[in-house]
Amino acid sequence: MWPVMVTFTGCIMCRFFSPLRKPMGLMLVGFSISLGIYGFGSIWLYANAFVIYFSVMGLNKIPAGMFRDMAFQVFMASMTGFFIASSIGLIPFLEYLPILGMIQFLVYLIFVWECSTGRLESISLPIFLGWVGFPFQIMVWPSDFKYQVENELSVASPINIYFFQDLFIRIFMMSVSQIFSSVGTSLPPNENIYFKLLHLYLLAPWGWYLQAAALAGMMRDAGALAGISVPENFKSPFLATNISDFWSRWNIGATRAFRDILFFNRFGLSFYNPYLNTMIVFLAMGAWHAVNPYWLLFGFIHGIGFCIYIALGARLDWSNHWKLRLLGWCLTYLFVCTCWALPPQLIRISRNLLGNIGGFSNE
């Protein structure tokens, strides 16, 4: 809860001291928040931000054309390489180089992408550093943040009863997620299949969802205090009636980034290949969580499920028939939960198989 409290404090300060809603003030608040959350790590965060900012501004000076596009692509590929290398511990000191973690990686990637595509032609250093410091950047893109700072932040919008109502709901969601988590861990060990199913298909998914949605909601509330409009990041994902619908409701900020950067991409081909793009998006999304077998398999299974949906399900009109909607909802819920539950089993099976092939077994 510490990051939330620090963020709220910073945003309350912005509400009461209007100079803090100007670029320099936001930079100061952003840096203070990041110092409160990451401690000395924020020095690395800001060192990275400086490197990324000046590199991108330098690349932005190249006249539009193929060379500029290539330079940006190489830069983005290098960032991705650093991220993967540091996340698998390839070279120990890499953890101090440009990418700090999954959130920062995506945040910087969004910034570079926005500049490379011309959506964000320029942004001043104070606004950029302010954006980097607030922990809800992934939901508010730099172009939107820049727009808000320049046009909307002069007067903070009034706080009404709905603000407190929403805040109460977030706290309630967070508490329920804690209860689910403690019930899940106190259940008897794996022997009982019903307990296991209860954990994998109800307590664990709902616990993750409630916690993530409550945190994202609190970031929205913090933004509202400061006058920064933060979009919704979770929209009842477990009500989704197909897998595409699920991903349009789950972690919307991150999903939007992967969609815009990777899904709407030809990858040098003359046509769009939705299957290729789907697999690239989901493998990247898995690797973004962590480059390990669990998350790569998680992305792979989701990708396969999405491809099947494109090939079969997308042709059906799911919205007009309640039986199809109900079937779609059941299949989607089971599939999504299975994607979290299945990778450990697959990893165990493949380890056993490899062990047997190699002439020795884990047991």
Place this chain on the structure above:
Amino acid sequence: MNDMASVPERIRRVMAKALRVNESSITDSLRINGIPAWNSLGHMSLVVSLEKEFGIRISGAKVASLTSFEAIVREITSLNKS
């Protein structure tokens, strides 16, 4: 004959065909995800159809920013001029 129609009307027709909905569903204020068919998958086939219809190439960045009927009309009009 197709070329005689105004750009917004041609776009409306292409969108309806690509998204498999009635032309009446494509209102001037329609935005992405405003109807179930206009999701990310629908968006991709829509872009391909627009490129074919108008003989243009829409860059990846522009694809992501075509989030409304109005934005599409604006973009196609400017690409047609250039």
